[in-house]
Amino acid sequence: MAKVLVVAGSKSDETFVKQALDLFDEWNIDYNFEVMSAHRDLEKLTVYIKNLDDDYKVIIAVAGLAAALPGVIASLSSLPVIGVPNDVGPLKGVDALLSMVQMPKGVPVATMGIGNHGMKNAAYFTKRLLKEGK
Amino acid sequence: MAKVLVVAGSKSDETFVKQALDLFDEWNIDYNFEVMSAHRDLEKLTVYIKNLDDDYKVIIAVAGLAAALPGVIASLSSLPVIGVPNDVGPLKGVDALLSMVQMPKGVPVATMGIGNHGMKNAAYFTKRLLKEGK
Amino acid sequence: MAKVLVVAGSKSDETFVKQALDLFDEWNIDYNFEVMSAHRDLEKLTVYIKNLDDDYKVIIAVAGLAAALPGVIASLSSLPVIGVPNDVGPLKGVDALLSMVQMPKGVPVATMGIGNHGMKNAAYFTKRLLKEGK
Amino acid sequence: MAKVLVVAGSKSDETFVKQALDLFDEWNIDYNFEVMSAHRDLEKLTVYIKNLDDDYKVIIAVAGLAAALPGVIASLSSLPVIGVPNDVGPLKGVDALLSMVQMPKGVPVATMGIGNHGMKNAAYFTKRLLKEGK
Amino acid sequence: MAKVLVVAGSKSDETFVKQALDLFDEWNIDYNFEVMSAHRDLEKLTVYIKNLDDDYKVIIAVAGLAAALPGVIASLSSLPVIGVPNDVGPLKGVDALLSMVQMPKGVPVATMGIGNHGMKNAAYFTKRLLKEGK
Amino acid sequence: MAKVLVVAGSKSDETFVKQALDLFDEWNIDYNFEVMSAHRDLEKLTVYIKNLDDDYKVIIAVAGLAAALPGVIASLSSLPVIGVPNDVGPLKGVDALLSMVQMPKGVPVATMGIGNHGMKNAAYFTKRLLKEGK
Amino acid sequence: MAKVLVVAGSKSDETFVKQALDLFDEWNIDYNFEVMSAHRDLEKLTVYIKNLDDDYKVIIAVAGLAAALPGVIASLSSLPVIGVPNDVGPLKGVDALLSMVQMPKGVPVATMGIGNHGMKNAAYFTKRLLKEGK
Amino acid sequence: MAKVLVVAGSKSDETFVKQALDLFDEWNIDYNFEVMSAHRDLEKLTVYIKNLDDDYKVIIAVAGLAAALPGVIASLSSLPVIGVPNDVGPLKGVDALLSMVQMPKGVPVATMGIGNHGMKNAAYFTKRLLKEGK
Secondary structure (H helix, E strand, C coil): CCCEEEEECCHHHHHHHHHHHHHHHHHCCCEEEEECCCCCCHHHHHHHHHCCCCCCCEEEEEECCCCCHHHHHHHHCCCCEEEEECCCCCCCCHHHHHHHHCCCCCCCCEECCCCHHHHHHHHHHHHHHHHCEC | CCCEEEEECCHHHHHHHHHHHHHHHHCCCCEEEEECCCCCCHHHHHHHHHCCCCCCCEEEEEECCCCCHHHHHHHHCCCCEEEEECCCCCCCCHHHHHHHHCCCCCCCCEECCCCHHHHHHHHHHHHHHHHCEC | CCCEEEEECCHHHHHHHHHHHHHHHHCCCCEEEEECCCCCCHHHHHHHHHCCCCCCCEEEEEECCCCCHHHHHHHHCCCCEEEEECCCCCCCCHHHHHHHHCCCCCCCCEECCCCHHHHHHHHHHHHHHHHCEC | CCCEEEEECCHHHHHHHHHHHHHHHHHCCCEEEEECCCCCCHHHHHHHHHCCCCCCCEEEEEECCCCCHHHHHHHHCCCCEEEEECCCCCCCCHHHHHHHHCCCCCCCCEECCCCHHHHHHHHHHHHHHHHCEC | CCCEEEEECCHHHHHHHHHHHHHHHHCCCCEEEEECCCCCCHHHHHHHHHCCCCCCCEEEEEECCCCCHHHHHHHHCCCCEEEEECCCCCCCCHHHHHHHHCCCCCCCCEECCCCHHHHHHHHHHHHHHHHCEC | CCCEEEEECCHHHHHHHHHHHHHHHHCCCCEEEEECCCCCCHHHHHHHHHCCCCCCCEEEEEECCCCCHHHHHHHHCCCCEEEEECCCCCCCCHHHHHHHHCCCCCCCCEECCCCHHHHHHHHHHHHHHHHCEC | CCCEEEEECCHHHHHHHHHHHHHHHHCCCCEEEEECCCCCCHHHHHHHHHCCCCCCCEEEEEECCCCCHHHHHHHHCCCCEEEEECCCCCCCCHHHHHHHHCCCCCCCCEECCCCHHHHHHHHHHHHHHHHCEC | CCCEEEEECCHHHHHHHHHHHHHHHHCCCCEEEEECCCCCCHHHHHHHHHCCCCCCCEEEEEECCCCCHHHHHHHHCCCCEEEEECCCCCCCCHHHHHHHHCCCCCCCCEECCCCHHHHHHHHHHHHHHHHCEC
C-alpha cells in the first residue's frame, strides 16, 4: 500500500513531478500520483483528501503561481504536507514559494526550494520522514 | 437582503475590513461580514459559499500572508470575487498580493492594492459593479 | 451592442489580448477592441472613454511597463475596470502589476495576474460580472 | 513669472514637497505648487497642463503608490517632466518608482530617487536644467 | 526521552523560539533546546549532531540572516530537518528564507514561513510528523 | 558644435546606445559619443568632464550593473545628467536602476527606464530639455 | 602608522562606522577615519586616494543609497577595498548592496552584509587580511 | 606552493570557476581547485579546511542557491574568504548572494557580484590581497 501521496495542481506539472517519482521508484517507496487543482477541483479534492487511506504517511503537493494547493491540503488532512513551488510563469516561482511558505499558524506546509532541486528534495525529505515517527 | 458578502481570513483583519464596511454603510449598501479562514475553516467555508443566498452579487475576500481565501472562494462560487491583500507580517503584504493575483486561468480574483487603499477600493469597485450587469 | 470594451496600450499587445477575445467569441459575448495609450493618446482616450455607449458594462485595460492605462480609464469612467499587466520588458510585468494594482482610494482597478493567465482571467471575470448587477 | 510648476498627487504630499520648495525659495527660483491627482482630477489636470503659461520651463510631478501623475503630465506637455516617487504605503515607494520610471518610449519621465533625497534632487536637477537650453 | 531537538543560531533567537517550545509544553512533547551557530560553533555543532541520541525523530533549526544552520544540520543528520527563518535584520528574513529553502538536491530543509507564524508552525508540523512514520 | 554628450560605461553598450543616437540623427541634434567607465577610466573621465566644451547642454550616461557612471559625472559637471540603466547581467538592470536613481541629495541623476525604452527616452527627454532653459 | 583607511560617504554614517572602529581599538589596529563622498567630494577623494601613504594595506568604504564610494575607491587604488552597505533610506540598504557588489570585472569590491553585522564584519575581515599577504 | 584555494560547491560550477583560474594562470599565481559541497561533503570539507597548508593566504568559495559554502569555510578557517554567488537556478543568484553576504558578525565573507563579473573579480581581489598584508 502506498505511503506517499503526490498531488500536482496541473497536468502540465507532470514532467516536473516525475523527478521525485523516479527517486521513489529507485528507492522502492510506493506512491500515488494525482492531478487535482485547489482552484479548479476544490470539492473533489476535499472529498479525496478527507477519505485518504490510513496507510498514507505524507502528502507532497506541487503547484505554481498562486499555489494554494499545499495549504488547502494541509487544512484538510492531519498528515505532514510538503509543498513544492514550480518555477513557472513570469515570476519564476517566487509567487508559488510565498503562496505556500507563508502559512498562518496552525496549518504548516513544509516548503522545499523553487524548481527542480526542490522537487527532488521533496522525495529526499519524504525518505527521511518515513524512517522516523512514533 | 445583502448583495455583498465580505469574508476575512482572520479575526485580526476586522479593523482593517471596517474601512470598507463604513463606506457601504455610508452608501446604504447591505452586506454581510464573516470571518472564515481558507486554511482553518475550509469545510465550513465550502458549505457556506456553496449555499449562498441568490441575492449576493459579489464577494470581497480579505487575507494576509499566504492568502488563499479569495482564490478558494472563487473556485467555489460563480460570483465575481474581489481580493484584498492585508499588509501584515514581515513581507508587508507582498506575499498576500502574489498569493491572490497570480491565479491560474479560469478562476479569476479581481485584486485590489495592498493595505488601506486596497481595502477601501474593494468597496469602490463593488459600488461600480453593482450598478452594471445583465 | 457590445457590453465589453477591451483597450490595450500598444499595438504590440494584440496577440496577448487575443487570448481573451477568443474566449469572448467562444462565449458569444460582444466586445470592442481598441488600441489607445494612456501616455501617447491621452486626450483621444479621454474623449473616447467620456463618450462611451451606455451599453458597455465593463472595461478591460491591458498594458505593460509603467502601466497607467487601467487607472486612467478608471478615473474617466464609472464602469468597473479590469487591469491586466502584460509580462513584457526586463521586469517581466512586475512594474505593470504594481502600476495598476496600487491605486489610491476611490479609483479602483480590479487587477488580474501577470501575463497569459491574467489575460484569460480578465475574460473569465468579465463573464462572472456580466451575470450579476443591479 | 514662475518657471517651475510643481504638482503633487495628494494633499498629504505637501510636507514632503516642501523640501524642494524651500530650496527654490533659497535660490530665488519662482514656482507654482498645485495639488492635482492623475486619478481623481484627470480632466481638470488635462485642461490645466494644456493651458500652461509659456514661461514654464519644467514640471516636477510628485506621487506615491501607482504613481501615474508624472507620466500623464509628460503625455500632455512638451516640457521636461521630473518625477519624484514618495515613499508612502507598504511598498515604501518601490511601486511609485516603477510606475514612473518604466515609461514607454516617446514619453520620458526624468525620475529622481525614492523619498526625501529624491524630492530635494528634483530641485537640484531643476536648477541645472534652468541654466541650460536653447 | 526527548524526540525533538530545537537548535537556534543565536542567543537572541530565544524569545522567538519560545513560541514553539510553549506549544510543545502544552502538548506534552519532550524537546531539547540548544543554541549553536553554524558559523560560530561549526565543529561543536558537528560533534553534537553526529552523536545525537537515537530517540530524536526530528530537528528544528532556527536562524536569521545568512541562515546556514538548517542546511548544515541536514547535511550532518539523516533526521528530518525543519527550518525557520527569523525575521531579523534589514531584509526582515527574506535572506534567511532563501538561505534555507533553496537547498541543493539531496539535502532537504522543510522550511516554514518567516517570523512568528513560521516558528509556531514548526511545532505544528512536528506534531504531525511525530504521529506518522515507519 | 555638439550640445549633447553621450557616455557609455562599456564598449558592449554601443548597440544599446545607438537607439538614442539614431533619434538624434533623425532630429539633427549634434552629439558626441564616448566610451569611458567610472570604474576603469575614472581619472581620464574626470579630466574629460571637467574640461567639457561650453556648448554642451546635457549629458547622457549609460551603464549596467553597479552603474556609478551617471552619478560620478553628475558630481563632476554642473550640467543636467540623464542616466540610463542597461538591462544586462543576471539582475536585468535592477541593480543599474538603483545604482543611479538613489542618489544622495545635491547630486541629481535624471533616470530613465531600464533597457530599450529608457535608452530611447533619454533622447526624447534631451529633445524637450534643449527647447527650454534660461 | 595606520594600516587601515576607513572612508564613509556621509557625516551621518559616523555612529554606524564606530562599530568597526571600536573593534580596531580593541585589537590595537591603527586606522584613519575620513568622511568623503564619491558624489560630493569626488576630486578631493581622487587626490586623497591617489596619494595614500604606503603603509595602508586595506581600505573600508561605507555608504548608503546609490553607494558608489567603494567602487570609485577601488578604481583609484590598487589596495583591497571592502564595501559596507548602510541600511539607510526606504530600501533599507538593498540599493547600497547592489550598488557596491555588482562591480564590473577588474574593479573588485569585497562586499559585507547590509547594516550592523556587515559593518562589524568589515573589521573582522580586515583582521584576517592583515595577517596574510605576500 | 599554492597561495590560493578555490572551492566550488558543485561539479557543475567548473566552467564558471575557470574564468578566475585562467586569470591566475595568466598572472602566474598558484592555486588549488577543489569541488566540495558544504551540504553534501561537510565533514570532509571540515577536515580539509582545518588541515590546510600554511602557505595558503586566501580562499575563494563559489556556490549557487542556498550558498552556505563561503560562510562555512569562513567559520573553519582564519584566512580571508571570498564568496562568489553563481547565477544558477530560477532566482538567478539572488538567493546565493544573500546566503553569503548576510553573514552574522564575526564570520566575514567578502562577497563578489553575481555571475561572471563576480567570478573574475574574485581573482582580481585576490591579486590585490596577495600584494598586501602584515
